[in-house]
Every structure is written in C-alpha cells, then in structure tokens.
Amino acid sequence: MTASTSYHMTPDEFRTFGYAVIDWIADYQARVATLPVLSQVQPGEIRAMLPDAAPSQGESFSDILADVDRIILPGVTHWQSPNFFAYFPANTSGPAILGELLSAGLGVQGMLWITSPACTELETHVMDWLVDMLALPQKFKSTAAGGGVIQDSASSAALCALLAARERARQFSINRTGEAGQLTAYATAQTHSSIEKAMMVAGMGRERLRLIDVDAAYAMRPDALAAQIAHDRGAGFTPAFVCASIGTTSSNAIDPLTAIGEICQREHIWLHVDAAMAGTAALCPEFRWIHAGLELADSYCFNPHKWMFTNFDCDAFFVADRKALIDTLSILPEYLRNEATKSGAVIDYRDWQISLGRRFRALKLWFVIRHYGVEGLQHHVREHVRLAQEFAGWVRASQTFEVAAPAPLNLVCFRHVGGDAVNQQIMDRLNTSGDLYLTHTRLDGRLTLRLVVGQTHTRAEHVRAAWERIQTEAAQVTNQWPFVEEIRQ
Amino acid sequence: MTASTSYHMTPDEFRTFGYAVIDWIADYQARVATLPVLSQVQPGEIRAMLPDAAPSQGESFSDILADVDRIILPGVTHWQSPNFFAYFPANTSGPAILGELLSAGLGVQGMLWITSPACTELETHVMDWLVDMLALPQKFKSTAAGGGVIQDSASSAALCALLAARERARQFSINRTGEAGQLTAYATAQTHSSIEKAMMVAGMGRERLRLIDVDAAYAMRPDALAAQIAHDRGAGFTPAFVCASIGTTSSNAIDPLTAIGEICQREHIWLHVDAAMAGTAALCPEFRWIHAGLELADSYCFNPHKWMFTNFDCDAFFVADRKALIDTLSILPEYLRNEATKSGAVIDYRDWQISLGRRFRALKLWFVIRHYGVEGLQHHVREHVRLAQEFAGWVRASQTFEVAAPAPLNLVCFRHVGGDAVNQQIMDRLNTSGDLYLTHTRLDGRLTLRLVVGQTHTRAEHVRAAWERIQTEAAQVTNQWPFVEEIRQ
Numbered sequence: 002m003t004a005s006t007s008y009h010m011t012p013d014e015f016r017t018f019g020y021a022v023i024d025w026i027a028d029y030q031a032r033v034a035t036l037p038v039l040s041q042v043q044p045g046e047i048r049a050m051l052p053d054a055a056p057s058q059g060e061s062f063s064d065i066l067a068d069v070d071r072i073i074l075p076g077v078t079h080w081q082s083p084n085f086f087a088y089f090p091a092n093t094s095g096p097a098i099l100g101e102l103l104s105a106g107l108g109v110q111g112m113l114w115i116t117s118p119a120c121t122e123l124e125t126h127v128m129d130w131l132v133d134m135l136a137l138p139q140k141f142k143s144t145a146a147g148g149g150v151i152q153d154s155a156s157s158a159a160l161c162a163l164l165a166a167r168e169r170a171r172q173f174s175i176n177r178t179g180e181a182g183q184l185t186a187y188a189t190a191q192t193h194s195s196i197e198k199a200m201m202v203a204g205m206g207r208e209r210l211r212l213i214d215v216d217a218a219y220a221m222r223p224d225a226l227a228a229q230i231a232h233d234r235g236a237g238f239t240p241a242f243v244c245a246s247i248g249t250t251s252s253n254a255i256d257p258l259t260a261i262g263e264i265c266q267r268e269h270i271w272l273h274v275d276a277a278m279a280g281t282a283a284l285c286p287e288f289r290w291i292h293a294g295l296e297l298a299d300s301y302c303f304n305p306h307k308w309m310f311t312n313f314d315c316d317a318f319f320v321a322d323r324k325a326l327i328d329t330l331s332i333l334p335e336y337l338r339n340e341a342t343k344s345g346a347v348i349d350y351r352d353w354q355i356s357l358g359r360r361f362r363a364l365k366l367w368f369v370i371r372h373y374g375v376e377g378l379q380h381h382v383r384e385h386v387r388l389a390q391e392f393a394g395w396v397r398a399s400q401t402f403e404v405a406a407p408a409p410l411n412l413v414c415f416r417h418v419g420g421d422a423v424n425q426q427i428m429d430r431l432n433t434s435g436d437l438y439l440t441h442t443r444l445d446g447r448l449t450l451r452l453v454v455g456q457t458h459t460r461a462e463h464v465r466a467a468w469e470r471i472q473t474e475a476a477q478v479t480n481q482w483p484f485v486e487e488i489r490q
Numbered sequence: 491m492t493a494s495t496s497y498h499m500t501p502d503e504f505r506t507f508g509y510a511v512i513d514w515i516a517d518y519q520a521r522v523a524t525l526p527v528l529s530q531v532q533p534g535e536i537r538a539m540l541p542d543a544a545p546s547q548g549e550s551f552s553d554i555l556a557d558v559d560r561i562i563l564p565g566v567t568h569w570q571s572p573n574f575f576a577y578f579p580a581n582t583s584g585p586a587i588l589g590e591l592l593s594a595g596l597g598v599q600g601m602l603w604i605t606s607p608a609c610t611e612l613e614t615h616v617m618d619w620l621v622d623m624l625a626l627p628q629k630f631k632s633t634a635a636g637g638g639v640i641q642d643s644a645s646s647a648a649l650c651a652l653l654a655a656r657e658r659a660r661q662f663s664i665n666r667t668g669e670a671g672q673l674t675a676y677a678t679a680q681t682h683s684s685i686e687k688a689m690m691v692a693g694m695g696r697e698r699l700r701l702i703d704v705d706a707a708y709a710m711r712p713d714a715l716a717a718q719i720a721h722d723r724g725a726g727f728t729p730a731f732v733c734a735s736i737g738t739t740s741s742n743a744i745d746p747l748t749a750i751g752e753i754c755q756r757e758h759i760w761l762h763v764d765a766a767m768a769g770t771a772a773l774c775p776e777f778r779w780i781h782a783g784l785e786l787a788d789s790y791c792f793n794p795h796k797w798m799f800t801n802f803d804c805d806a807f808f809v810a811d812r813k814a815l816i817d818t819l820s821i822l823p824e825y826l827r828n829e830a831t832k833s834g835a836v837i838d839y840r841d842w843q844i845s846l847g848r849r850f851r852a853l854k855l856w857f858v859i860r861h862y863g864v865e866g867l868q869h870h871v872r873e874h875v876r877l878a879q880e881f882a883g884w885v886r887a888s889q890t891f892e893v894a895a896p897a898p899l900n901l902v903c904f905r906h907v908g909g910d911a912v913n914q915q916i917m918d919r920l921n922t923s924g925d926l927y928l929t930h931t932r933l934d935g936r937l938t939l940r941l942v943v944g945q946t947h948t949r950a951e952h953v954r955a956a957w958e959r960i961q962t963e964a965a966q967v968t969n970q971w972p973f974v975e976e977i978r979q
Binding site (some may be wrong): 105122194336372459 | 495497498503504508509512514519520529534535537540546547565570577585590592596605611623642645649653656682684686687690739795801822824839845847864867869929947949
C-alpha cells in the first residue's frame, strides 16, 4: 500500500450504489404492505446470522445490500406499512427521505451559525413557518422573543424545557427566600414517561413529579392541580414546572390549557405543552381547538416525525423566551469562539439543546413542506382523522367491542367487552399474524387496545381490513362464529 | 379532493428524484474541493432568500433541488472538503451516506427490541465488533457484563455516564452515611465543555466540577487529582465522577489513564473516558498505547462520526456494567410493555439513552466497516496521522512558526512567533479566503492555531497547500517577503 492507495468510494461508485439503494427503497415502498408488520423473529436470531468478527478486508457493496434482504429485513418491524396502527406513528415520505439523504451528503455540523449558516437560518425560518402553519402563538417566533429549534425527540424538548424551568425557579426562589427551595413538577399519570425521565435526569427526582388526577376523559383536572400546588407550597416546596399534554400517548387525552395556563401564570410556574403527535392536526383550522389556551404556555413541542411525513428525528420545539433557554444551556469554550457568535447577530443552536453537534435536519422539513404544500399536508391529516372516526363509529355500533375513551382525532382506544384476557389474546393473535400491528394501554386498570391512523400510506381499505381482522380474531378467541359487521358503505 | 387524492411521492417518482439527489451528491463530492470551505455569507443572507410563508400548494421536486444550489449551498461550510482542518472533523463516506439513506427509507424506531429486532441486534453486534477492532477491554462487550450503544454525540454519552455515576454515588453515600452527600466531579480545563454542561443538566452544578491542573503536555496530573479528592472528602463532599480525555479538543492531550484509574478504583469513583476523535486511532496497533489503563474505566466513548468515515450522528458508548446504566435510565409505562421485554432476553436501548425514540444508526456503521474492512480503515487513519506528523515537522523546521503542544496523532497545535494579533490575522485571512478552514484554541493564554487532518479526502497535496497558504498569509501579515519553505521531498 502506498499513500495514494484509496479504499474510498469514488463519486462514480457512489452514483452506482446510490441508485441501487434508491431502487431498493422504491421497491420496499411498493411491497411493504405485503410484509408481516411485526417482525416474527426470536431474540438472538438476527445476531446469529452475523459473523463474529468484523471483516479484515472490504466487501462489495452488492454483497452488503444482499445481506440487508437476507439478514436485516426479517428483523424489521415495518413502521412504514399501511397496516401499522401501533404506538404513535413515525411516518416518513419521499421528500423527507431525500432531505435526510442530502443532509448526510452535505455532512455539515450545525452547532454554531458559522459552522454552516444555512443550517441555522433554514431551521429558524422553517420553524417560523410552522408557527403560522399551525396558527401557534406569534410569541414562539424568532422574530418575537421566542423561537423554534429542531430536537431529536419530544423527550429532549421536555428535558430542555424542564431545565429552563428549574433555573428560573431557582433564580426566583433565591431572590425571594435566600435559598433554592425544593422544586416540584406536575403532570398526570397519562403524561408521557419522558417527563418522569427528565425529572430523574435533571436531578429533581422522580418523586417530585406530582401526578394530578384526571377527569373522565383522562385529561388533567385543573382544580386538582391547583390544590396540589397549594399543598406543596404549604409544605415548603417550590412548584416549578407543569407539563400539559395535547394528545396523551395512552389515549390522546387533551389537557385543558386555558385553565392550567391561568394557574401557571398566577403561580409563576413554567408551562410546557407536549403535543407530540396531535399537534400536527392543527394544520387544519377545524382541529385548532386542541391548542386553545396555548398562548399561556412557556414552551411547546410537536413531532413532524410522528404524523407530518418527516422521518425521525424531527421534533419542533418552541419557547416564548429564548433567553431563558439559552442562559440555561450556553457554555462557550475557547475553541468555539468566533466573531459571528460574539456579535450576537446570529443563533447558535448548540445553546438550545443538550448535545453540541447537530445534523442539518431542517432540509427534510423544508422538502416536506414544499413538496406537499400546506394543502397537501392538510388533506392527508384530515383523511387520517376521518378514517379513525369511521373506525370509532364501527366500534360504537358493535355489540362486542366498546370505545374506551374519547377519540378526538386519529387514535381510537377500544376493547372487547370480554375482559382483559380476551383483549390480550386478540392483540397477540393479530400481531403474530403479521397482518397488522397494534398495541395496548391500560385505562382505569383495564387492558385497552389502541388503533392509530397515521402511517403515510394508510387508506380506507387498510382500516377496513383491520376492523375485519379484529372481529374475526375476537370471534375465534371467544369461540363464536365469525361475525363481521357490515362496514362497507 | 376525494379520499383517493394523494399528494405522496409514488415509488416511481421517488426513484426518479432519488437518482437526482444521488447525482447531486456525487457531483458535490467531485467538486467540493473547489468550493470556499468556510461559508462567506453574512448573517441573515440565507433567510432573506426564503419566502415569508410556507407554500399553500406543493412545488416540483426539481424546483426544490434548484433552490438547494441557489439558496442553501452558499450558506454551507464544507465539512466534507479536503481543505477542512478545523475543530474536529465530522467525516463521512459513500457507504455511510447510503447506510443513512437506507435507515431513513426503512424508517423504523429502535426504542424497544420488539419495535425492530434487527435495529437492536445489529447495533449490539457491531458495538461488540468495535471492542475487538480497537482492542478495547473485553468487559465492554455485551457478552460480558457491559455493552455498547450508539449515542448521538459524546455529549450525550458523557451525560449518561454522569447520571449512572450520580446514582451509584448516591446509593453508596446513602448506605454509608444515611444521606446523599454533595457530589463532586473532576476533569481538566482542557476537557470538553460537554462535561460542564452535563453537570448543569444533571443538577449537580457547574461549580461542583473541579478543574484539575495539567502538566506541560496539557494532560491531567494524577497527584493533583488525588489531592483535590482528598480535600473534597475532608470538606464533606462525595467524589462521584472523573472524566479523562484521550485527545482533548483543544490540543489532543492524553490523560494518563492508569494513574487516574487507580485513584478512581481506590476511591470508588466512576471513571469515564472520552476519546471522541482520537479513539479511532486505536484501529491501528501502533496507536493503541493511547488506551493504556482503559481496563480501569467504567465507561468509554469515541465517535465514528468524527474520524471513522461514518456520518454524524454516531457516538459509540460503552459501559462495563450495563445494569448501572439501565437502572438509572429505565422507566417502563404500560404502552411500552411487551413479552420480549418482560422475558429479559432482549436489550431495549431506550434504557441506555436519554430519549425514547432512536433511528437505525447501526446500518451506516455496518456499511462502513464492511465496505472498508478493518485494513482499509487502518490505512486511511495511518495516512492522516502521517500527514499531520509531516506538517508538524514543517512547523518545527520553520523559523517563524512553532509547535505549541505535543502532537501525538492527527492534530497539530501551532502558532506564529509574532504573538496573538499576528495569529488572529493569519487565521482570519485564511478562513476568509475560502481556501482552507482552521480554528484556534488558547494554550497558556496564547492564541494557538489548530490543524486537524481527518477529513475523508484530505491527502498530501491538501496539507502541503495548506502549509504554503499559511506561510504566505503570515508573510503578508508581518509585511515580510513571502518565505515559503521547501517542503516537497
């Protein structure tokens, strides 16, 4: 080997192999509906196909791609199948995938404005677009005192919000009492587990997260929140943070923002609003009621990587007071100092997140918004909600199933009237069949099935087929003659 | 519009536009060396070219791609230029980009084993490969009590390590004294800023990070560490965490692991080792001395996304005791429960990181390792080190420049003997020219230039041209006749 030896892929080789991967994905998109949604492998099965040691010498790209089919594909749970109804979706689209590809090809770091000005400025700009697209409060715009930033997930957004709240509360507490009080935070048992994790990470302690009672719709009870805050103040704690959910993971419950926000304003508590999946619905004017009261929030996030056709990771996180966030997260060592930063005329997004490094994630969001246009996005979101509502109607009309919680948007919680064991069997049989994938929650202690309509390519026929399969399995489980209700209209 | 209206890209459209993006990247790779490395735009210049509002109606993909050239490209600082010598590299390669593309195309979530078994098992397996490839301690393997996981960055790895250390120290402290002591952590002023940030995030307080004195090579002094620990114990603190660096960002200083590790073992302190860039050197047996003493560490990370041709984000984080990490980070709500998790036979990587969601990042690492083979990776790492050493030799032989710190691998810290103002001017002129990009640090209070050889396509001619340009600018700044030393051999 000499200094001129190269193992790198040349641009021409990249073109050839790149076409091959594009073809592979296009073919995958065309056939994914026919693959078993939930991977059917056993633990260890994939690893057993992999060689013990890394290869000493390079292998051909066609061999690598063949192994994707042979080794990887059987171990994939197909989140991009139109028959995926589990968890919350993590949907993608052609323009998003190509935006991610371009981001990888450019390979820039967006930690500072100067390390790629376009990475920062496109992100700031597209975040401002989103404020208008969802009719969010104008205070979340970079042109006001706030601003948006792409986080990898709603977990990270919640952690950043909690940290800013922690610092504000400490400051406030120090000013008033001379020492930092013990800080408390508030959510419901329906709130995403990332809040409890954030409390642990931030050193505030899981036990200081107060779980507020919910009403019959699994939404936070403002009176219970106010009572708990008063109780904690009386006990010497400093209430610092409330997380309200717009569309809980469990049942899409919508916490009442106006009442909660008024309490937070009165009590000087940071209000963070997590609309991870449901926020996307606000693209459509008829669903914007979910955000009523959002003008009282200090921070807000939703995930275009859930329901807005933008592949993970892309959480859109907004703050009303960017200074509070930056003051919390900014550390500037010598090797990152530069004139642009010193001038104060630019945003350095490393001060808006936990990590230093960051990809050019705004590209995929920009591609998605421009490819679909607002009208295209609205159309598909509306259609998903319509299909979920249709499904809820079939459940309500059924004699053997019941709707278990309000279904305001695209998630339907439902269960067979036969009890937990029956529901568990129905779910296991459906998921093992590979025909569709759905997951469960517990509501009032009862096992409840969840069906989310949010995968990019889910259409009426997939939801219809799912309902037929659910009924068939239920009949099998309960040893009744299959009773498939008439659902075609 | 009807229910059958679709704004989605069809597989065939995806194929067409996908080829176009692949072509764009291949062309970019072929011409990137000719583009100004540091973007030359002014703050706000990119945003000014973007429309105020998102488009109502979708636009053609060719219009979008044309705007990448027109709007985005001028605002890109070219991290993938062979003339990029700044910061630490964030290098990429053909196989890595295509692995990222495939990951986006599959669009799976790897939060739980069951949400895509291949995503988890390939990651575990490739992490084990890396242990052998770098000759790391076997205890970091998943087949021992440890294991590896891909984090987005060394910042996140350090935070996870710190959290596990915090919990272990609290447990230990509670057992011994009945209450959690005040926890302290240790690093040097040369340690990456992410440690200070992690202290803030974890609620341990920046002021509890003790900065230990360094020796003449900017490496941690074990005697000073031991003294500070003793002092803190005497003052009622509980020392909990030491971060040692293998290759600091400032000057590639290498902290003495054996001496530090022995102190940590004796004092029951968690030792985290951050080898973000330099760790990759251990692919080559002749550079493995940098890891001497690593068997005493509790956790370790290096970034294949810096110097191992795998695009960001890909930090390889290893722990010796995975239970300590999982016990710290695990929270399991009902909607994530499943049989595979309950059986304990699988890894759920959500318990190894801050966020819940995660991409299929092992694919790109697998592609890179298989495409290059270990020998290919070794070749290019060796070549980078050789070029940096050659550059250091030119600096040492120069009458106007001096080497400012030991240069053990691929980073050379150097400066003009004329002082800070001269060095600042040289750097500004070079960076403004667009011919190359380098950044600075401060060593002993003096402005020092840094040249890192780590970009994928940096070859001898690029380093040679950089040295010529540096000398030319120095001569201009100091008003001397250009004096270019004879460097061609």
